[in-house]
Amino acid sequence: MTDLVLENVHKNFGGVVASNDVSMRVPAGRITGLIGPNGAGKTTLINLITGMLSLSSGKVLFGGHDISAEPADRVARAGMGRTFQNIRLQKEASVLANVMIGFHRHETCSLIAAILGLPSSRREDALLRQKAMALLGRFGMAGDADSPAGSLAYGHQRKVEMMRALATDPDLILLDEPVAGMNDVEALQLGRIFRELADEGKAILLIEHNMRFVQELCDHVYVLDGGRLIAEGTPRDVVADPAVITAYLGEE
């Protein structure tokens, strides 16, 4: 089972502590929530986990291996997929092309075959096209396959990012505010897909502002404020925690 474990993860930018001694566990087969007010350091933590930022101290263990010092592309190839808070798509490329790039780490044809357009390269291209179409079907977006990704509505662009992350067939998915800009129906529909993925044995770390969504979906929630974990537990316990209420609403 590929669990993600953070041990005393610490990051400071000069004198500013962005992540203060954070330890947490994101087990396979579960949806783990990460919440906290704006500027709490949630995205910084994701960037530390995925190797986009380097740790000042502490450890990130993924499936038992220490990946703290690995570059981001190797972390991704180890089986970690993510979406971005500020959507990052190839805006002019088609939705299909945007999803197909996600299969990159599983492509097997040789470089020479790709350069010379040998049958193995063409077969792989056709196969990935099919697999990408199947993913589009699962997210109800088969009709948008040829649209430029940048022309889609905001919520749909988020879905394209998710399909791309899923195409990498990750063991752990980090979702940075996946339902921002979506209505409740769309969010619910996505929630169902997240649950299916967890049931398949994937670990999911969900960063979200939508508390209702977190309460419905997450098995366990961590609360971050000022770079420090201030609470953890079931969603119900966490929202009742006085420290969490203070962090979100201020002191009385």
Add this chain to the structure above:
Amino acid sequence: MDTLLSFRPLFDLFLIHLGFAYSQYIVLRAGAFSIGNVGLSAIGAYTAAILTVNYGLPLPVTLLAGALAGLAFGTLLAIPLARLRGVYQAIASLAFVQIVLSANLYAENVTGGAMGFSGIPKLVGTGTLLVFALGTIYVMLAISRSRLGRAFDAVREDEGMAVSLGINAARTQAIAYMISGLLAGLFGSLEALHSYAVEPNQFGFHLIIVILSYVVLGGRRSVWGPLVGVALLIALPEISRPLADARIMIYGLILMVVMNFMPRGIVDTLVARRARRRSRAANPEVRQAEVKG
């Protein structure tokens, strides 16, 4: 028939410059702002010329040697450029072109210095050029439809995104430099064995501007972009003879106008426009979303 024959030198020029344009296109497609390919063409040209004249090696061997020399130096160039991005990459690669140019000027006993290297037999005709040009277009199309083309596009559009999908950006761009070097070296060799003589300044700032104009005017994403760019810019001075003398000035003007009004180049602009129109026809609600958004 006579009129057709009189266009032959122009067609040869078109085919050679098509190869140069693709050696530029492939690095830009991978998101690397290198113009080092012009220096690599010089290396290929001198390699082929020297091996032919001084050592009497046959055409296939000299062409292969020129292409491999381009590939080798392209690979070396990738190492320092991998640490740089954007305009710094461009400046460093320009420095490389200058280094090659100066080396060819100073190594007089090997290269003939400023006088150039002459007495090269004309071993390459329109047929050979056509074969290599068509082969290049085929390879570019094959790359476009492969994992490599997808990786190039991802790295160019957003390196952080590409990396989050497991793509090694430095390695991907290094592959682009190698393909670019191979093409630059090959078409440099063809140029040398087609035009009787080569001289250092032929592969300098002037050629950089010409090649960039092709790719900027035609487009940097679609494989057909460079083809359209080369065809238009080579035909233009011929259609209007008085323009021929001011060729480089016209190119500069076109560059400035295109960058302002069609920054993606002719082909890429048309392709994007068509895709947008088609997706609107298929999906009326997308238009609403766009209007709202």
